[in-house]
Amino acid sequence: MKSIFVCMLAVLILSSSYGQSDITLEKILHTTNLQKTANTKDILSTLFRSSLDNLLGDAHSFTLNSTFYGIDSIFRGKNAHTMTYEQERKSRQRSFDLSLTGDSVNNIIKFSGGFTISLMNKKDITLNKIEPSDKKLLDKAESLMAVLFRAVQESITQKYKANYTGELKTAIKKTWNDADQYEDYSNLHPYIKVALSSGRLAVLVLGDTTNTFEAIEIEEAAAALLKDQNPAKKIFKAIGERFSRKALWTITPTATYDKLNDQGEYSLASAFTVGIGSNLDRKPWELEVKSQFRISNDTSFQTANYDNKPFFISIGLNKVLMETEDKEPTMEFKFFTQYDHQFGTVPTGTEQGVFSLNSTLRIKVFKSLWLPVTIKYDPENNNFLGLFSITAHIGN
Amino acid sequence: MAKAKKAKKKKAVIRKTATKKLIIEGKFTGSLNNQVILEVFRSNSLAKPYDFRKTYTANFKETFKDLEPQLEYDIDITGHTVTGFTITMSGDIQAPNPQKDTIASSSFSRGYTIKTIK
Numbered sequence: 001m002k003s004i005f006v007c008m009l010a011v012l013i014l015s016s017s018y019g020q021s022d023i024t025l026e027k028i029l030h031t032t033n034l035q036k037t038a039n040t041k042d043i044l045s046t047l048f049r050s051s052l053d054n055l056l057g058d059a060h061s062f063t064l065n066s067t068f069y070g071i072d073s074i075f076r077g078k079n080a081h082t083m084t085y086e087q088e089r090k091s092r093q094r095s096f097d098l099s100l101t102g103d104s105v106n107n108i109i110k111f112s113g114g115f116t117i118s119l120m121n122k123k124d125i126t127l128n129k130i131e132p133s134d135k136k137l138l139d140k141a142e143s144l145m146a147v148l149f150r151a152v153q154e155s156i157t158q159k160y161k162a163n164y165t166g167e168l169k170t171a172i173k174k175t176w177n178d179a180d181q182y183e184d185y186s187n188l189h190p191y192i193k194v195a196l197s198s199g200r201l202a203v204l205v206l207g208d209t210t211n212t213f214e215a216i217e218i219e220e221a222a223a224a225l226l227k228d229q230n231p232a233k234k235i236f237k238a239i240g241e242r243f244s245r246k247a248l249w250t251i252t253p254t255a256t257y258d259k260l261n262d263q264g265e266y267s268l269a270s271a272f273t274v275g276i277g278s279n280l281d282r283k284p285w286e287l288e289v290k291s292q293f294r295i296s297n298d299t300s301f302q303t304a305n306y307d308n309k310p311f312f313i314s315i316g317l318n319k320v321l322m323e324t325e326d327k328e329p330t331m332e333f334k335f336f337t338q339y340d341h342q343f344g345t346v347p348t349g350t351e352q353g354v355f356s357l358n359s360t361l362r363i364k365v366f367k368s369l370w371l372p373v374t375i376k377y378d379p380e381n382n383n384f385l386g387l388f389s390i391t392a393h394i395g396n
Numbered sequence: 397m398a399k400a401k402k403a404k405k406k407k408a409v410i411r412k413t414a415t416k417k418l419i420i421e422g423k424f425t426g427s428l429n430n431q432v433i434l435e436v437f438r439s440n441s442l443a444k445p446y447d448f449r450k451t452y453t454a455n456f457k458e459t460f461k462d463l464e465p466q467l468e469y470d471i472d473i474t475g476h477t478v479t480g481f482t483i484t485m486s487g488d489i490q491a492p493n494p495q496k497d498t499i500a501s502s503s504f505s506r507g508y509t510i511k512t513i514k
Contacts, residue, residue, distance in 0.1 A: 088426060088427060125429060125478045126426045126428060126429070126478050126479055127428065128428075129428060129429060130429050138476060138503065139431065141503075142431070142433065142474050142475055142476060142503060142505070143433065143474075145474050145505045146433045146435065146472065146474035146505065149472055149474065149505055149507060150435060150437070150472060153439070153470060153472075153507070154439055154440075154441070157439040157441055157442065158439070158441045161441065161442070165468060166468075169468065169509050170509055173507040173508065173509060176505075176506070176507055177497075177506045177507065180504055180505050180506055181499075181504075230503070230505075232474075232476075232503040232505070233502065233503045235503070236476055236502060236503035240478075
């Protein structure tokens with residue numbers, strides 16, 4: 001049985017590489033998910049999420065979550081019709097969850113299946129319209145880019161008329177396209193660089209009767225590109241980040257088969273998270289509230305029973321400590337307090353309700369592979385408990 | 397009279413067959429928060445200039461039937477998508493035909509050149 005978990009670990013690590021290298025998935029969701037925290041992706045997967053939890057403890061578990069959109073993207077043919085808004089919304093808002101739990105010698109003792117349904121998901125930019133004021137700003141910046149690029153080409157054509165054609169023209173345009181794709185304008189063709197710095201662009205644009213831009217706007221946009229900054233991309237990223245800080249609320253009903261006791265277990269969980277603060281220059285903070293109620297076997301009895309009824313509620317703050325230039329989190333720290341209450345039979349010598357102080361440090365170690373380490377502290381009994389997991393957010 | 401009419405008709409047919417067709421198709425992966433400005437042009441400083449500009453917020457297919465043979469045309473697309481966008485250019489154009497590009501979720505500005513056939 002141990003081999004099963006070893007295989008799952010290998011699958012998890014390999015799949016984390018796949019998540020970033022699969023071009024289709026990456027292209028579909030790149031910016032949408034880039035700025036979401038790993039903490040958020042743990043609540044509702046973007047495409048797929050797999051994890052091995054409690055690696056150093058007695059009972060390990062392997063979990064696989066996939067949104068219906070994720071499953072569909074695997075089996076969907078290339079020429080399939082585009083999903084309607086409603087189909088897409090539904091398939092992204094729900095995930096299918098599967099879990100296997102093994103004992104200390106990795107014998108599988110529990111199988112779980114459930115769904116995560118989002119009751120509120122304002123984070124997903126593919127499901128919620130961009131605010132009109134943001135859209136106006138973005139549209140204007142993009143119109144400016146269109147006008148600027150056209151003027152650059154006009155300027156080159158006027159200067160090099162006979163030479164600016166065929167392969168040379170294609171090669172020059174390729175440097176523009178590459179710069180746009182990789183957001184690196186340092187390798188623009190010298191003809192484009194000269195045009196951007198010539199000061200002639202504003203003259204060309206203002207000569208067009210349909211033009212709505214002022215000379216200073218053209219000059220500033222041209223100067224920004226030469227400094228490796230694209231104003232339209234900057235606005236687009238800011239909009240994406242504002243979305244990533246909006247609210248998400250999910251509920252998760254789960255049914256589990258307890259193989260040892262030959263009986264079922266049932267749970268209902270809720271998770272809510274929302275970004276705090278509107279200053280996009282600061283690394284994001286998130287407020288998180290989680291709760292779960294479970295009905296399961298009380299192991300102090302030899303027969304099948306449902307006397308174990310634990311409930312917990314936790315409130316915490318998640319902070320992004322490190323991120324890439326694209327605001328993609330690479331290290332997060334969460335501090336949260338948790339109250340656990342036993343509604344069923346309380347074993348002798350244990351408390352009915354326990355407060356604990358907890359923290360989770362998540363470190364992105366490789367592509368989409370994260371190592372979350374949770375430390376739980378019970379202040380009343382002065383107990384520390386460490387939980388070590390490995391998680392992959394596949395498809396970014 | 398009939399002869400002149402016939403000659404005129406023949407001339408019209410020749411003109412009709414002389415112009416070349418370009419088809420530009422744009423497909424967004426998702427259905428929300430998409431926009432693209434399509435420009436098809438040929439500089440005013442060159443012979444037979446051309447100018448077309450239109451904005452789309454959903455999938456589109458635009459057919460141009462009035463392009464001159466063996467001439468280069470510029471095709472620019474500028475806009476944004478929160479999912480993905482694929483542009484395909486085909487018709488009476490020289491290789492590569494079709495010309496295709498896929499753009500990931502971003503604010504983008506790309507340019508292509510096509511040359512019509514004889």
